[in-house]
Amino acid sequence: MARRTVTVLAAAAISLLALVGPAGAAASSGAGPRDGVRAVSAQDAVGAQDSQVTSGAPKARDRLVFTVAGSGSAAHDGSYTIRCRPSGGDRAGLDAARACAALERATSGGKDPFKPVPSDAVCTMIHGGPATAHVTGTWHGRKVDARFKRINGCEIERWNSLVPALPKTA
Numbered sequence: 763m764a765r766r767t768v769t770v771l772a773a774a775a776i777s778l779l780a781l782v783g784p785a786g787a788a789a790s791s792g793a794g795p796r797d798g799v800r801a802v803s804a805q806d807a808v809g810a811q812d813s814q815v816t817s818g819a820p821k822a823r824d825r826l827v828f829t830v831a832g833s834g835s836a837a838h839d840g841s842y843t844i845r846c847r848p849s850g851g852d853r854a855g856l857d858a859a860r861a862c863a864a865l866e867r868a869t870s871g872g873k874d875p876f877k878p879v880p881s882d883a884v885c886t887m888i889h890g891g892p893a894t895a896h897v898t899g900t901w902h903g904r905k906v907d908a909r910f911k912r913i914n915g916c917e918i919e920r921w922n923s924l925v926p927a928l929p930k931t932a
Contacts, residue, residue, distance in 0.1 A: 823847055824865075826899035826906060830929060832892035838929035843899075861927040868923040869902065875923050876901070876908035879916040886915030893931045895921070 824846040833839050842853035846862035868875040876897065879885065890912030897908045910928065912918050921928055 824862075824899075824901050826865075826897055826901060826927070828853075828928065829896045829898075831894050833929045833931050834891065834893070835929065835931075844927055857926060864924055864927050865901065875920055876906050878908070879914075879920060883916050885917070888915050888918065889913060890918040890921070891931050893921075893929075895928055 825843065827841060827843050829841045830839050837854060842851060842856065844851040844853075844856070844858060844861050844865075846858075846865065849858040849862045851858040851861065893910075893912050895910040897906055897910065899906050910917070910921050910924075912921055912931065921931075
């Protein structure tokens with residue numbers, strides 16, 4: 763534990779020097795910070811560094827298994843895996859980096875595309891086809907077990923927010 767603390771503090775000091783560098787020198791000489799240089803407190807630097815240091819175990823990667831049926835394409839129906847950080851996957855023709863970017867966008871700002879559409883949601887009565895998907899795995903350290911269908915406008919929007927992780931349907 764003491765060794766980890768020393769390592770964290772040393773890394774924080776190096777990060778602080780790298781982040782403050784010339785701005786810190788300018789501040790001590792009475793000059794203002796240079797344009798584009800942001801002063802960082804030692805507490806912020808230690809907190810930032812500590813959030814990146816783990817107990818030696820690598821962070822769990824995001825890994826989702828998609829099981830798709832009725833998409834209109836035999837190439838897209840079936841099960842496939844998408845991994846993010848680093849990107850990878852096992853569906854033919856899948857651009858894993860774009861799929862991971864879509865997942866990041868869909869979950870940014872506290873949004874949860876894996877949460878079912880509320881039963882009292884007002885949705886357009888438009889049918890998007892028979893495609894269904896079941897998504898399981900881990901995303902941002904959270905277990906995922908979600909079902910997707912295209913039976914109304916809300917469900918279609920939820921599905922489309924994850925394209926190309928979910929296939930674009932006809």
